[in-house]
Amino acid sequence: MTAKLASATEGVVPRTFAVLETLTRSPEPMRLSALTLRLGLQKSTVHRILAGLIVLGYVQQNTETGCYSATLKLWELGANVITEHPIKRAASGFLQELQRVTGETVSLVIRAGDDVLYLDKMISPRPIRFTTRIGSRVPAPLTAGGKAILAHAADAQAVLARTAASLRDKRRLDVAAVTAELEQVRERGYAMASYQPGVVGFAAPIMTRESDAAAAISVSAPAERVDETGRAAIIEHLLSTCASMAEQVGRL
Amino acid sequence: MTAKLASATEGVVPRTFAVLETLTRSPEPMRLSALTLRLGLQKSTVHRILAGLIVLGYVQQNTETGCYSATLKLWELGANVITEHPIKRAASGFLQELQRVTGETVSLVIRAGDDVLYLDKMISPRPIRFTTRIGSRVPAPLTAGGKAILAHAADAQAVLARTAASLRDKRRLDVAAVTAELEQVRERGYAMASYQPGVVGFAAPIMTRESDAAAAISVSAPAERVDETGRAAIIEHLLSTCASMAEQVGRL
């Protein structure tokens, strides 16, 4: 009877979502065999699930290559969730204004487990090799936004420990150093990081009245573009933006 | 045996997506009873499906009210689809530039059945009551973007007929008038509409080499803000943007 463990792998529905998750994670359309391999399921099972998803319109199959990919209908489904999200709604105007006055790329992130989730982004008109994308996750301690949030989180140490343990390249996270850094973040009100080489990020938390950070706004720019004065200007704008947004969010 | 008709309503998976669709369409979290009512399903069935979705992390239940809502995990799932979308990727830079030079809100739409689907939007720094949202659909003939696409679509007449039949307020679509208008759109290269009162939209198609429109870019602004010269400037920028984008897309 295979016990009752089955945390969430048995049954059509969990498998259907597993299919969709691997399909959407893949940059390009996937072959049936690749899916079965990754999911560890039977060919016929995956095929049946895909057939169902095609009928529903959430998956399409390239008639030439036979490869499967998720359709925009899946995107539509999710898009409605975010438009109703209170923080994203509240932040929109502030992000836009901050983008305008700094001229750099600004993003809105929230915490999602030990990661940081990019909710929104307004890119700089000036060129920047900035590849984080809306909807993607990054381990919180590696980013400015994540550190801004963790600085005010009760379980920050646990997050650092788990993240350090899970990272491939251990050099990317020095727990002691980041712990000290979080203290600084609390003092001065903003965090810094260079998650991507050549790109510096500054971030400040959106504080709720419970004194923990609901989200963070970050400004990213190529390292060579920000000198000392530019840095000061960015931080000033960033802090005032977050302060006024917190005021508004607090009223909700 | 209830016959083999079951186009897509029987079985857990179709029902699961039906639940998610109604949940995401609703502006606020829904009660179980509201869901069962709208879906025409058994209480226990909906409840079981919701329980499964909660385990998977796609739905959350407010512990106080008991109301159910979709989570950001569902949004993440869909977000990956759009970042890989070729047209959206190609358009990003052009949209940004067009937004900058016109100073108005620009959007990217594609055709989805008889509707137009908003893929991306870059809002004007100037205030505008502009409520169409990314991921939402609008009947194609009512919008500038839709008309720009239909003007080059073989089945435009069929779309007009179906849309006219399905609209609540019949006055919103005059088939004969729009048919004539599409002819004009082909001649001058752009379409106009006022889908929302007080907001005028201009749109031009992104033409592929098959001489049908893959997508359209539109510029929207409050009617009182655009005088005759502003209008001419917007249209000039719009047309040149679409032309250069078509050139790039054609190379893909």
Place this chain on the structure above:
DNA sequence: AACGTCGTTCCGCCTGGCGGAACATAGATC
């Protein structure tokens, strides 16, 4: 206290999902 409404749990029936295997098709290798 009795009623109505809602969410949750239980359980027997039986449908529809399951996976092994057969079939089909297309390249690759000799």
Place this chain on the structure above:
DNA sequence: GATCTATGTTCCGCCAGGCGGAACGACGTT
């Protein structure tokens, strides 16, 4: 061209798991 391998699709008997009616429990209302 024949054989082989890897892939996608279809078939089918078995039975797990989904199904919905009904009972239960928790609130709120009159």
